[in-house]
Amino acid sequence: MTTAMLELQDVHTYYGNIHALKGISLTVNQGEIVTLIGSNGAGKSTTLRTISGLNSPRTGQILFNGTRIDRLPAHEIVRLGILQSPEGRRIFPRLTVLENLEMGAFTRNDSVTMKEDLERVYTLFPRLRERIAQKGGTLSGGEQQMLAIGRALMGRPTVLLLDEPSMGLAPVLVEQIFTIIQDINKQGTTILLVEQNALMALAVAHRGYVLQTGLIVLSDSAAALQSNETVQKAYLGME
Amino acid sequence: MATSHPRVAQGVPWRSIGKILIVIFCVLFLTLPLIEMVKAMIADPQLLVRQLLIGLTNGAYIALIALGYTLVYGIVELINFAHGDLYMLGAFFSLTLVGVFSLTPETPWLIRGPLLVVVLLATMAFTATLNMLVDRWAYRRLRGIGSRMAALISAIGISFVFQNLGLLWGYLRFPFMNGVMGSNAVAPKSFPALFPNVNLLAGTGVRFGAKDLIVVGVSVVLLAALYVFVTRTRLGKAMRATAQDRDAAALMGIDVNRTISLAFILGGALAGASGMLVGLYNGTAVFDMGFTAGLRSFTAAVLGGIGNIVGAMLGGLLIGIISALSDQYISTKWTNAVVFGILVIILVYRPTGLLGDDTAQKA
Ligand SMILES: Nc1ncnc2c1ncn2[C@@H]1O[C@H](COP(=O)(O)OP(=O)(O)O)[C@@H](O)[C@H]1O
Ligand SMILES: [Mg+2]
Numbered sequence: 001m002t003t004a005m006l007e008l009q010d011v012h013t014y015y016g017n018i019h020a021l022k023g024i025s026l027t028v029n030q031g032e033i034v035t036l037i038g039s040n041g042a043g044k045s046t047t048l049r050t051i052s053g054l055n056s057p058r059t060g061q062i063l064f065n066g067t068r069i070d071r072l073p074a075h076e077i078v079r080l081g082i083l084q085s086p087e088g089r090r091i092f093p094r095l096t097v098l099e100n101l102e103m104g105a106f107t108r109n110d111s112v113t114m115k116e117d118l119e120r121v122y123t124l125f126p127r128l129r130e131r132i133a134q135k136g137g138t139l140s141g142g143e144q145q146m147l148a149i150g151r152a153l154m155g156r157p158t159v160l161l162l163d164e165p166s167m168g169l170a171p172v173l174v175e176q177i178f179t180i181i182q183d184i185n186k187q188g189t190t191i192l193l194v195e196q197n198a199l200m201a202l203a204v205a206h207r208g209y210v211l212q213t214g215l216i217v218l219s220d221s222a223a224a225l226q227s228n229e230t231v232q233k234a235y236l237g238m239e
Numbered sequence: 240m241a242t243s244h245p246r247v248a249q250g251v252p253w254r255s256i257g258k259i260l261i262v263i264f265c266v267l268f269l270t271l272p273l274i275e276m277v278k279a280m281i282a283d284p285q286l287l288v289r290q291l292l293i294g295l296t297n298g299a300y301i302a303l304i305a306l307g308y309t310l311v312y313g314i315v316e317l318i319n320f321a322h323g324d325l326y327m328l329g330a331f332f333s334l335t336l337v338g339v340f341s342l343t344p345e346t347p348w349l350i351r352g353p354l355l356v357v358v359l360l361a362t363m364a365f366t367a368t369l370n371m372l373v374d375r376w377a378y379r380r381l382r383g384i385g386s387r388m389a390a391l392i393s394a395i396g397i398s399f400v401f402q403n404l405g406l407l408w409g410y411l412r413f414p415f416m417n418g419v420m421g422s423n424a425v426a427p428k429s430f431p432a433l434f435p436n437v438n439l440l441a442g443t444g445v446r447f448g449a450k451d452l453i454v455v456g457v458s459v460v461l462l463a464a465l466y467v468f469v470t471r472t473r474l475g476k477a478m479r480a481t482a483q484d485r486d487a488a489a490l491m492g493i494d495v496n497r498t499i500s501l502a503f504i505l506g507g508a509l510a511g512a513s514g515m516l517v518g519l520y521n522g523t524a525v526f527d528m529g530f531t532a533g534l535r536s537f538t539a540a541v542l543g544g545i546g547n548i549v550g551a552m553l554g555g556l557l558i559g560i561i562s563a564l565s566d567q568y569i570s571t572k573w574t575n576a577v578v579f580g581i582l583v584i585i586l587v588y589r590p591t592g593l594l595g596d597d598t599a600q601k602a
Pocket of ligand 2: 041087
């Protein structure tokens with residue numbers, strides 16, 4: 001029996017008058033990789049922003065291990081162990097790689113465990129160790145993506161929210177990033193993965209949701225979604 | 240296809256005439272006076288060195304205020320128009336404490352020194368708190384409504400409020416203040432000469448007083464402390480992170496509002512220190528002293544690259560020196576115009592300032 005770790009119940013989020021999420025309900029169970037796929041503008045990023053508290057839902061609830069978090073400010077949600085690697089990576093361009101990683105561990109402020117976590121990140125992304133003193137803004141796109149994920153890992157996430165980690169990366173790097181995502185999951189972190197690259201996302205995820213203009217139109221196991229005709233046509237580029 | 244428009248080749252060549260006029264103007268009003276200035280500088284090098292040292296002292300206090308503009312702009316993109324007036328309130332507050340402690344030039348150094356440190360710390364705490372509270376009460380409510388203009392205009396409003404507070408303050412005559420205020424509200428208030436004025440370079444024909452050393456020394460210590468805080472500490476790095484990307488900072492668990500408060504606190508503290516130092520250095524404080532100081536410091540912050548912490552320090556030094564040279568070689572009456580001219584030139588030709596956008600130390 002799995003337990004719901006993160007649960008959205010009928011969440012509505014607005015940008016001013018724009019109704020971006022029109023009643024999203026989804027669950028993420030402990031230990032899973034759940035993916036949220038959908039075309040550009042469907043509301044994937046808004047869903048993650050709402051979970052993280054950057055946007056607050058107008059109605060609906062968000063539960064984390066059974067307690068409501070939808071009225072908490074963003075920085076307190078991080079303290080609960082929900083960390084996000086946002087769309088576009090959002091590296092601090094004028095902080096060094098090391099400083100960026102330190103910021104990921106901001107809530108912990110404990111130098112011993114921070115050393116351990118740095119080691120863990122460097123093991124996952126050896127490239128970052130070579131770039132340690134370089135300014136974040138001078139990294140390549142792939143390196144920035146590694147840094148963004150590494151930075152989120154520094155916060156010791158129970159749930160890791162990843163927003164389009166494959167965006168703008170060369171195919172080899174995409175493979176690499178998805179392998180690392182699976183590794184992170186195997187090390188015990190629950191993952192909610194937002195992707196436009198549905199093919200890769202469904203390949204690594206356990207379950208998936210399909211989002212269309214602010215509504216969830218399909219939800220199933222990743223395998224079932226991969227063989228679903230609508231998904232194949234709309235998101236996997238198959239005829 | 241595009242038809243070629245016939246150029247007006249004949250007729251009066253207004254463009255060329257305009258260019259020639261600009262050149263004549265530059266030669267007459269910029270180059271010739273500049274040559275005269277350089278000649279005067281070479282003719283009397285002692286005077287030049289003296290002015291440079293005055294510039295150093297000016298630069299120190301300007302840098303302290305400039306940091307307040309840059310810290311706040313770096314993080315909330317607000318030009319805090321009230322910042323110069325906060326510096327004035329710092330001067331008033333420190334003068335009030337000088338009165339309360341009955342400090343006079345006769346007070347022995349064993350008592351005067353520690354008490355001056357107390358006055359400095361209390362003044363910094365006062366302006367820091369005031370700056371933070373104004374942000375909480377006024378600017379914070381206006382953030383996130385999509386218009387920076389609203390906050391800017393309220394900052395101008397706060398500037399008036401502060402100046403009127405200064406006027407009111409100048410009128411106070413409680414017995415415990417020992418008469419440091421209480422004259423005519425608009426009149427300058429006198430500080431007792433608490434800083435020693437001996438010339439440390441006596442016999443060289445150049446003047447650098449003990450009080451210059453105090454102003455420069457205290458400023459350097461404060462600037463260095465700020466630099467270390469911002470580059471080495473966890474909170475300081477969080478402040479730079481918040482300035483670079485507010486949402487990403489929130490996603491790191493950084494309390495963005497508290498971090499913004501911190502920027503106002505640090506900027507406010509430095510402005511207070513500056514107010515006290517200048518008050519004691521010049522021996523006077525007046526309710527509208529924040530205008531000129533604010534203009535110079537804002538220009539310094541823009542010159543160094545607004546938002547850039549090292550830039551504000553460098554800009555402060557440069558504006559201090561330029562003002563001192565202008566005071567001597569042009570005219571004190573023209574110095575504000577010179578500084579304002581520099582501000583306009585930077586904004587037009589190099590809005591990112593000397594150190595620009597992408598330097599290491601940008602907040
Ligand atoms: N900052 C914003 N202001 C206004 N509308 C926005 C903003 N961000 C996103 N939207 C709108 O919300 C909807 C969902 O966007 P988003 O969550 O970014 O989609 P996705 O991540 O799936 O591409 C879109 O219609 C988009 O135009
Ligand atoms: Mg998106």
